[in-house]
Amino acid sequence: MMKMNLLGLSRAIHPKDNKNTSGMEIKPISGFSIVTIPLDMQVGPGCEAIVAKGDHVDIGDPLGKPLGPWSVPVHASISGTVESVSVQILSDGGFAEYVTIISDDKQTVSPLVRPPDVHDKQSFLETVRASGLVGLGGAAFPTHIKLNPPPGKTIDTLVVNAAECEPYITVDQQVCLTGADDAVEGALITAKWCEIDTVIFGIEDNKKEAARALKKAVERARQSAMWPSGGVSVKVLPTAYPTGAEKVLIRLLNGRIVPEGGLPADVGVIVQNLMTLHFIASHMKTGMPLIKKAITLDGSAVNSPGNFEVPIGSSIEDVIEKAGGTKTAPFKIIMGGPMMGVSVDDISRPILKHNNAILVFDDKDAVLPEESACILCGRCQRACPMQLMPSALDKAARAHNPNELTQLHVMNCIECGSCTYVCPAKRYLVQNIRNGKAMVRAAAAASREKGEKS
Amino acid sequence: MLHVSASPHIRDRVTTRSIMLRVIIALIPVIIASSFIFGLRAPMMFAVSAAAAAGFEAISRVVMKRQQTVGDLSAIVTGLLIAASLPANCPLWVLVIGDFIAIVVVKQMFGGLGDNFANPAVTARIVLSVSFAGQLAGYSVLDKFVSGSGVDLVSSATPLMVAKSGQGALPSVLDLFLGRHAGSIGETCVLALLIGGIFLVISGIIDLWTPLTFIGTTVLFVTLTGQDPFVHLLSGALILAAIFMVTDYVTTPTTIAGKIIFGAGAGLLTGLLRVYSAMPEGVSFAILLMNILTPHIERWTTPKTIGGVKHAGK
Numbered sequence: 001m002m003k004m005n006l007l008g009l010s011r012a013i014h015p016k017d018n019k020n021t022s023g024m025e026i027k028p029i030s031g032f033s034i035v036t037i038p039l040d041m042q043v044g045p046g047c048e049a050i051v052a053k054g055d056h057v058d059i060g061d062p063l064g065k066p067l068g069p070w071s072v073p074v075h076a077s078i079s080g081t082v083e084s085v086s087v088q089i090l091s092d093g094g095f096a097e098y099v100t101i102i103s104d105d106k107q108t109v110s111p112l113v114r115p116p117d118v119h120d121k122q123s124f125l126e127t128v129r130a131s132g133l134v135g136l137g138g139a140a141f142p143t144h145i146k147l148n149p150p151p152g153k154t155i156d157t158l159v160v161n162a163a164e165c166e167p168y169i170t171v172d173q174q175v176c177l178t179g180a181d182d183a184v185e186g187a188l189i190t191a192k193w194c195e196i197d198t199v200i201f202g203i204e205d206n207k208k209e210a211a212r213a214l215k216k217a218v219e220r221a222r223q224s225a226m227w228p229s230g231g232v233s234v235k236v237l238p239t240a241y242p243t244g245a246e247k248v249l250i251r252l253l254n255g256r257i258v259p260e261g262g263l264p265a266d267v268g269v270i271v272q273n274l275m276t277l278h279f280i281a282s283h284m285k286t287g288m289p290l291i292k293k294a295i296t297l298d299g300s301a302v303n304s305p306g307n308f309e310v311p312i313g314s315s316i317e318d319v320i321e322k323a324g325g326t327k328t329a330p331f332k333i334i335m336g337g338p339m340m341g342v343s344v345d346d347i348s349r350p351i352l353k354h355n356n357a358i359l360v361f362d363d364k365d366a367v368l369p370e371e372s373a374c375i376l377c378g379r380c381q382r383a384c385p386m387q388l389m390p391s392a393l394d395k396a397a398r399a400h401n402p403n404e405l406t407q408l409h410v411m412n413c414i415e416c417g418s419c420t421y422v423c424p425a426k427r428y429l430v431q432n433i434r435n436g437k438a439m440v441r442a443a444a445a446a447s448r449e450k451g452e453k454s
Numbered sequence: 455m456l457h458v459s460a461s462p463h464i465r466d467r468v469t470t471r472s473i474m475l476r477v478i479i480a481l482i483p484v485i486i487a488s489s490f491i492f493g494l495r496a497p498m499m500f501a502v503s504a505a506a507a508a509g510f511e512a513i514s515r516v517v518m519k520r521q522q523t524v525g526d527l528s529a530i531v532t533g534l535l536i537a538a539s540l541p542a543n544c545p546l547w548v549l550v551i552g553d554f555i556a557i558v559v560v561k562q563m564f565g566g567l568g569d570n571f572a573n574p575a576v577t578a579r580i581v582l583s584v585s586f587a588g589q590l591a592g593y594s595v596l597d598k599f600v601s602g603s604g605v606d607l608v609s610s611a612t613p614l615m616v617a618k619s620g621q622g623a624l625p626s627v628l629d630l631f632l633g634r635h636a637g638s639i640g641e642t643c644v645l646a647l648l649i650g651g652i653f654l655v656i657s658g659i660i661d662l663w664t665p666l667t668f669i670g671t672t673v674l675f676v677t678l679t680g681q682d683p684f685v686h687l688l689s690g691a692l693i694l695a696a697i698f699m700v701t702d703y704v705t706t707p708t709t710i711a712g713k714i715i716f717g718a719g720a721g722l723l724t725g726l727l728r729v730y731s732a733m734p735e736g737v738s739f740a741i742l743l744m745n746i747l748t749p750h751i752e753r754w755t756t757p758k759t760i761g762g763v764k765h766a767g768k
Contacts, residue, residue, distance in 0.1 A: 167464070258761050259761045259763055331457055333456055334463055338463045338464040343460075343461070366457055375567060375704055377473070378708030379468075381708055381709070381757075385760075387757050387760045389756060406765050409759040412760070412762055420465070424466075426465060430461075431460045434460070
């Protein structure tokens with residue numbers, strides 16, 4: 001591929017998009033005999049178990065009670081008997097309670113599942129929270145918190161993130177093709193109860209069909225009583241990574257700059273993933289909490305890549321098996337996209353609320369490159385969507401210099417990984433920058449402690 | 455057993471080696487052109503210099519007990535550029551000393567690729583021109599480009615020498631463009647250099663900020679001081695340096711503003727040295743001086759991060 005860059009201005013990268021599953025229907029997979037559901041699948045504290053071994057649960061029954069105002073409940077994704085409640089290590093190294101349910105093969109839905117009564121902002125936020133919803137784009141930020149910014153922040157724009165800029169993943173575009181009306185309705189409901197007057201959908205131009213479907217759905221919604229005063233628009237953006245990163249997407253859609261250390265709410269914007277809003281619309285109709293997830297299954301080691309809907313808590317191993325198995329031994333498994341996804345240590349790990357892909361790679365596609373000296377080529381700097389100096393941050397992090405890291409604005413890094421992707425010396429830039437952020441946080445905490453003592 | 459690592463899990467195909475390989479490919483037209491202008495001694499010089507530079511690189515890494523880096527091909531690029539900046543009459547042993555200075559002294563003693571503050575090829579060229587002034591005194595070219603016949607190397611004044619002294623005839627603009635005159639073996643043929651330069655731009659290895667500001671400032675300066683802009687543009691090491699030296703990643707700024715400052719500074723110094731110093735050429739000194747300023751330029755021109763807030767202290 002030609003990569004002419006006469007002026008050296010890009011602030012983005014263009015990895016091969018590998019949307020092999022583009023246009024593939026999201027097939028439901030059922031018949032799982034066992035699920036293991038972690039009670040912590042979100043940013044902030046999760047839940048504490050309210051079920052015990054031997055209890056019978058139906059689909060949609062809550063399994064845990066929230067541990068704090070940020071926590072959202074977790075629900076049973078199959079009906080059956082609780083086999084165990086145990087503390088296990090999470091993929092990210094933390095610990096959480098896991099509830100294991102053995103299926104009774106009946107798929108009985110709990111009587112607790114019924115359409116919610118929403119009549120004002122408060123009841124809307126409570127409903128969203130009770131549904132167990134977290135940001136489905138991958139970040140797992142509790143939606144009821146995001147939709148309720150601190151007092152003093154006026155939100156005028158709801159940005160709907162349909163960019164899906166990570167390679168491989170195609171479930172969002174598939175939802176545009178088959179469920180655009182629900183996605184638009186979810187946006188309108190959210191805008192209505194959260195008193196937001198403008199809605200902007202952002203989608204990349206490598207998904208033309210999906211963008212068209214979205215535009216048509218928006219046209220159809222024009223008659224809706226919920227149509228916001230500022231209107232609803234669909235903006236098609238050039239395909240580039242990381243268009244779907246919150247701060248980047250806002251900048252591209254309405255030109256507002258989220259300040260370093262700030263949130264979109266600081267510039268009057270809330271960003272929600274398309275899937276999150278799609279879920280809100282269907283939840284309002286049925287009351288069914290978040291118990292299943294659409295994922296793209298792809299990667300060099302799987303037999304038949306595709307899009308599937310699977311119960312939360314089903315193991316990656318079972319999902320791969322039911323979806324056609326692997327052609328070679330899996331060497332690396334990634335939850336999410338290849339740029340920001342998390343590699344899992346065990347194939348028995350469960351599907352989580354915020355998973356949007358399972359990528360299974362063979363040994364050829366998972367080789368870790370050996371790093372060599374930085375040649376100061378500036379590629380990382382040109383790729384950085386935040387206009388940081390990744391190579392300088394990398395050096396400051398390796399030198400354990402929190403002061404230098406702060407001066408270089410390390411906390412403005414969104415960890416998109418573009419710098420590491422483009423580095424010809426194969427340096428582990430974003431990985432070291434993440435460590436650098438931890439150093440700055442630790443230094444800040446230490447100086448606070450010192451201040452309190454004196 | 456699954457392998458676990460921190461994201462991102464995919465990498466671009468571009469490597470340090472693939473970049474250096476493209477620079478080598480970009481030099482092939484120059485090497486071919488040199489054999490027509492200076493005879494077979496020119497390609498031999500390129501080959502000897504590349505081999506010597508690679509050898510010094512490999513030996514240095516072994517002696518220093520560090521990871522072997524000869525495979526990144528950067529030493530070969532340096533070797534080729536040293537040869538390109540020397541006249542055809544340069545003794546091979548002087549050439550090899552140049553490779554030693556570039557690779558061992560300027561590059562490896564400072565930590566190897568990425569840690570050298572000065573351009574190894576440029577610095578070696580300067581050291582040689584100061585230390586071996588006698589051996590490098592005459593610039594030669596095949597006799598057919600001087601007397602119109604003959605395939606022996608004969609000594610001849612370079613166009614910049616002619617311009618400086620006012621003695622002798624200047625080549626036509628076409629001859630300047632095609633490089634049919636005395637000079638260093640890799641600098642005379644502007645056509646071949648441009649082919650390589652266009653290839654580097656198209657393949658995304660270099661951008662045009664520094665080359666254009668460097669050339670532009672030099673030409674502007676010499677024009678304002680009453681010199682012939684064509685002679686200064688098309689002869690001497692200006693184009694060679696614009697494509698292969700001021701675009702060196704390690705020793706020039708990475709920021710756009712920095713590239714402009716570097717190019718303009720190197721262009722101004724080149725003009726000053728060409729017009730007012732005792733020497734006809736000033737490109738290498740200009741670049742070395744700007745190399746030394748590069749870390750400062752980089753610091754002055756660090757772009758403001760998007761949405762960045764000011765942090766106290768420093």
